[in-house]
Amino acid sequence: MFPDLPEATVARLPEYLRALHGLAQDGHDTVSSEGLATAAGVNSAKLRKDLSHLGSYGTRGVGYDVALLITQIEAVLGLTKHRKVALVGIGNLGHALAGYGGFASRGFSVAALFDAERSQIGERIGTLVVRHIDELAEVVAAEGISIGVIATPARAAQQVADQLVGAGVTSILNFAPCVLNVPSGVDVRKVDLAVEMQILSFHEHRKALTALPAPEQPAGEATGS
Amino acid sequence: MFPDLPEATVARLPEYLRALHGLAQDGHDTVSSEGLATAAGVNSAKLRKDLSHLGSYGTRGVGYDVALLITQIEAVLGLTKHRKVALVGIGNLGHALAGYGGFASRGFSVAALFDAERSQIGERIGTLVVRHIDELAEVVAAEGISIGVIATPARAAQQVADQLVGAGVTSILNFAPCVLNVPSGVDVRKVDLAVEMQILSFHEHRKALTALPAPEQPAGEATGS
Numbered sequence: 001m002f003p004d005l006p007e008a009t010v011a012r013l014p015e016y017l018r019a020l021h022g023l024a025q026d027g028h029d030t031v032s033s034e035g036l037a038t039a040a041g042v043n044s045a046k047l048r049k050d051l052s053h054l055g056s057y058g059t060r061g062v063g064y065d066v067a068l069l070i071t072q073i074e075a076v077l078g079l080t081k082h083r084k085v086a087l088v089g090i091g092n093l094g095h096a097l098a099g100y101g102g103f104a105s106r107g108f109s110v111a112a113l114f115d116a117e118r119s120q121i122g123e124r125i126g127t128l129v130v131r132h133i134d135e136l137a138e139v140v141a142a143e144g145i146s147i148g149v150i151a152t153p154a155r156a157a158q159q160v161a162d163q164l165v166g167a168g169v170t171s172i173l174n175f176a177p178c179v180l181n182v183p184s185g186v187d188v189r190k191v192d193l194a195v196e197m198q199i200l201s202f203h204e205h206r207k208a209l210t211a212l213p214a215p216e217q218p219a220g221e222a223t224g225s
Numbered sequence: 226m227f228p229d230l231p232e233a234t235v236a237r238l239p240e241y242l243r244a245l246h247g248l249a250q251d252g253h254d255t256v257s258s259e260g261l262a263t264a265a266g267v268n269s270a271k272l273r274k275d276l277s278h279l280g281s282y283g284t285r286g287v288g289y290d291v292a293l294l295i296t297q298i299e300a301v302l303g304l305t306k307h308r309k310v311a312l313v314g315i316g317n318l319g320h321a322l323a324g325y326g327g328f329a330s331r332g333f334s335v336a337a338l339f340d341a342e343r344s345q346i347g348e349r350i351g352t353l354v355v356r357h358i359d360e361l362a363e364v365v366a367a368e369g370i371s372i373g374v375i376a377t378p379a380r381a382a383q384q385v386a387d388q389l390v391g392a393g394v395t396s397i398l399n400f401a402p403c404v405l406n407v408p409s410g411v412d413v414r415k416v417d418l419a420v421e422m423q424i425l426s427f428h429e430h431r432k433a434l435t436a437l438p439a440p441e442q443p444a445g446e447a448t449g450s
Contacts, residue, residue, distance in 0.1 A: 011420070011424055013427070014420040019404075076427065077430065078427060078429055079423065083422075091321075092321040093321040095317055097418070106419045108422050146429055172425075191416060193398075195240065196398055198242070200397075201303045201306075201333075204303055204412075205303020
C-alpha cells in the first residue's frame with residue numbers, strides 16, 4: 001500500500017492532516033486545493049501532486065471532501081492503529097517529551113520511561129515511573145512498544161539504539177546529535193535542534209549579504225497577483 | 226554568496242560539519258567522500274554533489290582536506306558570526322531548550338527568556354531570568370537578537386511571531402504545532418515532534434503490511450558488496 005510514496009510527500013501528509021482537522025473543527029465539509037495549501041503552508045501545485053499519489057484528485061469546482069481526505073491520510077500514515085512509545089533519557093528534554101501533549105492527541109502514547117542514572121530511577125512523571133534501562137526488553141515486550149525515542153547524550157545513544165533494536169523496536173526518533181547505525185528494517189528519524197539553528201543561520205547570513213547592495217522595490221509598482 | 230544553494234543541501238551541511246569536527250578530533254587531516262558520507266549518514270554521490278555546490282571537489286586519491294572543508298562550510302552557514310537567540314514560552318519544552326548545551330557549542334547563545342504567564346516571570350534558569358513578553362522589543366534591540374524560538378502553545382504562537390517580527394527578529398524556529406504567517410524576508414523553520422512520530426508511523430505501517438507475504442531472504446545467498 002503506497003510503498004513508493006516519495007519521502008517528501010510522506011513528510012507533508014501530517015501537515016495536511018493537521019490543516020484538515022482544523023478545517024473540520026471550523027465546520028468546513030469541503031476545501032479547495034488553494035485553501036488547504038494555504039492552511040498547510042505549502043504551494044497548491046505541490047499539494048495536488050502529493051494528494052494525487054493517494055488517488056485523491058478532488059472534484060472540480062468543489063474541491064476535496066474534508067472528512068474523506070482525513071480518513072485517507074490517516075490510513076496511509078497508519079494512524080488508525082494506536083502506537084506505544086518508549087522514551088529513553090529523562091533529562092530536561094526527556095521531561096519535556098514525557099509531558100508533550102501532542103503525542104497522545106495524535107495516536108501515540110508514551111508507555112514507558114527509561115534512564116541509566118540511578119538517581120533518575122523511580123521518579124514519577126504523570127502516570128509513569130522512570131525505570132532502569134536494563135528493564136527495557138521486558139517492558140517493550142510486555143507493553144507491545146514499537147517506537148523508541150532517544151533523548152540521551154550523544155555518547156550513550158548508539159548503545160541505547162542497540163538495546164531498543166534488540167528489544168524489538170523497529171522505529172527510532174533520535175534527539176541525540178549523532179548518526180545511529182541500525183539494521184535494515186529499522187527506521188530512524190533524527191531531530192537535531194542545533195541543525196535547525198544552523199539552517200536558520202544560513203538564511204540570516206544570506207539576508208545580511210544580499211541586504212547590502214539590493215535597492216528597495218520601487219513603491220507603487222504593483223506586482224500581479 | 227551561494228544564494229541558489231538547494232535547501233536540501235543547506236539542510237545537510239550541518240551534518241557534514243558535525244562529522245568533520247568528529248574526524249578532526251580523531252586526528253584525521255583528510256577524508257574520502259565515502260568516509261565522510263558514512264560518518265554523516267548520507268550516500269557518497271549526494272555528498273559529492275552537495276560539496277560541489279561549494280566549489281569543493283576534493284583531491285583524487287586524497288579526498289577532502291578536513292580543516293579546509295570545515296572553514297568553507299562554516300563560512301557558507303554564517304557560523305563565523307555569533308548569533309543571539311530569544312526563547313519565548315518557558316514550559317517543559319522551553320526549560321529543555323534553555324538548558325540545551327548544543328546551541329552554545331555551535332555559535333548560538335540563548336540571550337533572553339520570555340513568557341506571558343505572571344507565575345513564570347522572574348524564574349532564574351542558568352544565568353538568565355524569565356522576563357515578561359512585553360519587554361521583548363526592548364531586549365531584542367538591546368541584545369542584538371536576530372533569532373526567535375517559539376515554544377508556546379499553538380494558540381499563542383502567531384501573536385508571539387508578530388511580536389518577534391515587530392521587534393526586528395528575522396529568523397524563527399517554531400515548535401508550536403501551527404503554521405505561522407510572517408512577512409517575506411523572515412525565515413521560519415518548524416519542528417513538530419508529532420509530525421516526526423507520524424512519519425515513523427507510516428514506516429511502521431508499511432513494514433507491517435509488507436511483512437505479511439514477503440519471504441525471508443534465503444540464508445547463504447550473499448549479495449555483492
